[in-house]
Amino acid sequence: MRKLVAGKLHGIHVTEANLNYHGSITLDPDHCEEAGILPMEFVEIWNKNSGARISTYVILGERGSKCCILNGAAARTCQPGDQIIICNSVYLEESRITSLKPKVLTFDEKNNIRDRLSYSVSVDPEGRYRFEILDQAHTPLPIPLQVSGA
Secondary structure, eight states: OEEEEEEEEEEEEOOEEETTSOSOEEEOHHHHHHHTOOTTOEEEEEETTTOOEEEEEEEEOOTTSOOEEEEGGGGGTOOTTOEEEEEEEEEEOGGGGGGOOOEEEEEOTTSOEEEEEEEEEEEOTTSOEEEEEEOTTOOEEOOOOOOOOO
């Protein structure tokens, strides 16, 4: 079994950090449902501003609120306005990797959904893995490559 990306909220902005709550991250149910993130599910959180990485569980906030609230100890890792990535995962047999199509949502500064993407892995005729990012119409998007110069 391999641990693989199941869904992702990419670049959502923290709306509040509540140190005096007993833990978790509070998210808009609309965002969670669309990305396939369940209440009480553990997620990884990566802060794009500070580089902090944490793991916590999801609780649902008010539907339509676009909230992203770090609670308890997690509130020490993110500040309102910080851009974060929230990712859930699934354990899957490697032979089923091509059936997995994680949903990825990207956000503007007000936590409106900007893009609805998905990840896709396929196998080429030589048996090698191929990775694509697909837009809503299932059209492949270019994957930016990091190439260091000589």
